[in-house]
Amino acid sequence: MNPRAVVVSGSGRYADPWHPFADTSARIAGVLRGAGFEVxxxxxxxxxxxxxxxxxxxxxxVGFPDPADEAADAATRAGLLAYLATGRPLLVSHVSSTSFPAMPEWEGVLGGVWVRGTTFHPEYGPSHVEVVDGRHPITAGVADFELLDERYTALRVSPDVHVLAQHTLDGVAHPLLWTHGYGTARVVYDALGHDAASYxxxxxxxLLGRAALWLVAPGSTP
Incomplete structure (x- = not known):
């Protein structure tokens, strides 16, 4: 039986004017189906x-939840933590690093977050991505590459993450793809994926397809 993936896609209070979540979620789903998932x-x-x-x-x-909803925020936090407590894996995309302000654990889950007033990105356009670890199952054999996207810069990233890819701005490296562990749950964060062009x-x-397969593979460790 093929593994089953659920893609939770920004809509309602989790939508915003800048990110076409329906398009990017469809692209993510297509990659996962190509990797053998039911989605x-x-x-x-x-x-x-x-x-x-x-x-x-x-x-x-998903995007930043606006407006806040105390009851929904509490239920979402509880549900996410319950899911992770089962040891099942999590794949997080792009602007979701700004999400769940009512969940203080989110930064620890993800291994890094967007910090308002500090984190930014250069203008959307051609972006050079550098592969950092050429031996990890997700990145093995993948060379540096170019794509149309946003390059998240100055995310607050834990030293505990395993950085797989990055970009460099003014001589400073900024992680774009990493693995992390939260309890027994495996996590991958992909800062790329602003719009469909990224895919x-x-x-x-x-990288996305490999990340999904690595996350569900028995015995995978960050």
Whole structure:
């Protein structure tokens, strides 16, 4: 039986004017299906995260929740933590590093976050991605590559993450793809994926598909 993935896609209060979540979630789902997953896309962000249900992989592709909703925020936090407590893996995309302000554990789950007033990105456009670890199963054999995207810069990143890819700005390296562990759960964060153009990159698609397979592989460790 193929592993089952749920892609939770930004809509409602988790949507914003800058990120076409329906398009990017469809692209993520296509990559996962190509890697052998059965995929469900769910735009009921709070409801699904409060009760993830049966799946082998949870994918989060959402924005900052506006407006706040105390009851929904509490249920979402509880559901995400309950999912992770089962040891099941999490794949997190792009602007989701700004999400869940009512979940103080989110930074520890992800291994890094967008910090308002500090984190930024250069203008959207051609972006050079440097592969850092050429031996990890996700990045093995993948050379540095170019794609159209945003390059997140000055994220607050834990020293405990395993950086797989980065970009360099003014001589300073900034992680873009990493693995992390939260309890027994494996986590991958992919800072790329601003819009559908990002997934036109064969290298990005390859990394994403490999990340999903690595996350569900028995015995994988960050």
């Amino acid at each position: 469900e896309i769910d735009e009921r962000v709070d409801a699904r995260l409060a009760d993830v249900g049966e799946c082998e992989l949870l994918v989060v592709n 036109e990159s064969p290298e990005h698609r390859q």
